Amino acid sequence: MTLPDKMNALVQLHDGYAATQTGPNIADLTPFVAHQTTAVPQPGDGQALIKVHMAAVNPSDIHFIKGEYGQPRRKDVPAGFEGVGEVVAGDTPLLGQRVSFFASASGAWAEYAMTDTATLVPCRPDLAEVDAAGQLVNPLTAIAMFDIVKESGADSFVLNAAGSQLGKLLIALGRDHGIKPIAVVRRSAQAANLRALGAAEVIVTGELDPLGTAKTVFETFKPLILLDAVGDQFTSDLFFAMPANARWINYGKLSTEAPALTQLGQMIFQHKQIEGFWLTRWMKEVDPARIPQAFAEIQERFVTGAWKTDVAGIVPLSEAITKLPEVLAMPDGKAFIDPRA
Ligand SMILES: NC(=O)c1ccc[n+]([C@@H]2O[C@H](COP(=O)([O-])OP(=O)(O)OC[C@H]3O[C@@H](n4cnc5c(N)ncnc54)[C@H](OP(=O)(O)O)[C@@H]3O)[C@@H](O)[C@H]2O)c1
Known part of the structure; x- marks a missing residue:
């Protein structure tokens, strides 16, 4: 050529x-x-x-x-x-x-x-x-972060910006693996679609007392992983409302807010953790066999309609x-x- x-x-x-x-x-x-x-x-x-x-x-x-x-x-x-x-x-x-x-x-x-x-x-x-x-940036990140969710052993997880492309991929993974997604969004118009996709609960940040709603939901579902692409004050408040041993995994900064960490003692006395996820680093650190396996799964999910x-x-x-x-x-x-x- x-x-x-x-x-x-x-x-x-x-x-x-x-x-x-x-x-x-x-x-x-x-x-x-x-x-x-x-x-x-x-x-x-x-x-x-x-x-x-x-x-x-x-x-x-x-x-x-x-x-x-x-x-x-x-x-x-x-x-x-x-x-x-x-x-x-x-x-x-x-x-x-x-x-x-x-x-x-x-x-x-x-x-x-x-x-x-x-x-x-x-x-x-x-x-x-x-x-x-x-098929690389979002789907591979969804697979990688969902591995973390599975390893947590909890039968639910929390995700914000849940109406994003990546959020929808994660909700579908939760649905298909029987791990209940608790979705956080800022627009109520997204709630019905996300429930239809497989979200067990949808918390809308603009509605009355979203933190109170979250506390009730967390008491029922006991999630241990918070997948966070927003990084605002509400995310910080959500994390401190989660059970002991919860991990706040920040992977995006959609909000320009600088959140205050109001209950740092939970890191000491409840073994809570704040960490970051970056696909670029994950690809260098993961068992190399996981990557082709993940792409086979990604393509199968799109072709069969499990993802869209x-x-x-x-x-x-x-x-x-x-x-x-x-x-x-x-x-x-x-x-x-x-x-x-
Ligand atoms: N760390 C990594 O390795 C990695 C890899 C892949 C993706 N990411 C991150 O994952 C996130 C999602 O990516 P995507 O491609 O799926 O996004 P997307 O489809 O473009 O959707 C963006 C979403 O973010 C929401 N949003 C924007 N600003 C917000 C704010 N201030 N507060 C709350 N929600 C807000 C939007 O909600 P509305 O509909 O209400 O506007 C929309 O649902 C991005 O932050 C991206 O950088 C990180």
């Missing part, structure tokens, strides 16, 4: 980290990325070039381009952590195959992305393009600068970029 020298991409405008933490909302992409023509990356040893079919847009991508993620930005390099496409160059037996990938060397918001061959995930032919484009990707919109790469913020602001669905459109 003859490859072009140039491609279209959403290229980062900054290096390194920013001094601010403004969260994953974004009304204007232009301070952070520009739609540009740039060189198609050339794969070196252990790397593969992928012709991108579709890229996912996750909160981590927005934190990243704003300079508030766990990795430094790289000026003039395309953004975008994950996507699906065809391997078109590189020293790999997956040449010509459709793969999902983490774009470790050159980002997925581009016509071509580059990554380490070790991160390529071959896709089943019956896996839909949107499921394949977003809710799509807010698919934006052509050429129009992403103007259209992406609008799609990202839509409730209850994911945004994608199509570089072929």
Whole structure:
């Protein structure tokens, strides 16, 4: 296959980290990325070039381009952590195959992305393009964190931002494994859908006395794991209302609030713990055999309908600068970029 020298991409405008933490909302992409023509990356040893079919847009991508993620930005390099496409160059037996990938060397918001061959995930032919484009960041995190839930031995767990894509994947896992999800959301409109999906209880933070409701629910269900993507004061209050030995596992910072830890004595006298989860670290530390096993499970779950990707919109790469913020602001669905459109 003859490859072009140039491609279209959403290229980062900054290096390194920013001094601010403004969260994953974004009304204007232009301070952070520009739609540009740039060189198609050339794969070196252990790397593969992928012709991108579709890229996912996750909160981590927005934190990243704003300079508030766990990795430094790289000026003039395309953004975008994950996507699906065809391997078109590189020293790999997956040449010509459709793969999902983490774009470790050159980002997925581009016509071509580059990554380490070790991160390529071959896709089943019956896996839909949107499921394949977003099968790494959220589904793998759901599997990894649900392993923690299972290990806790409790027959329920608590999760906030429960109406997020990742929240819905976790609720479905709880439903299918008989471990009752206690879902926390800020909009009552999400409650019925989450109950239908498998949430045993839904606590709506905007309603009357949500903490009182949570205390009653915790007395019945006795959850030991709080999976937290919000990190606000209510999350802190929820944690201190949980039983002894509870673990607060923070994996996202959707709120810009700085919560107060009002009952630190519980860490001493009730053996409660606060910790963080990051997929990047989990992948380095987990038994390597767990990862292909997890991807087989992820693809099976999407193909059989046990999981579903809710799509807010698919934006052509050429129009992403103007259209992406609008799609990202839509409730209850994911945004994608199509570089072929
Ligand atoms: N640590 C890791 O390794 C890792 C891996 C994957 C994902 N994550 C994190 O997981 C989280 C969910 O990702 P996603 O892709 O599933 O998200 P998503 O589908 O884009 O949904 C975002 C959700 O967050 C809710 N939300 C936003 N700001 C909020 C706030 N201030 N308080 C309460 N809820 C708020 C929204 O609720 P509304 O509908 O009410 O607006 C929406 O349901 C993100 O924080 C992401 O960074 C972390």
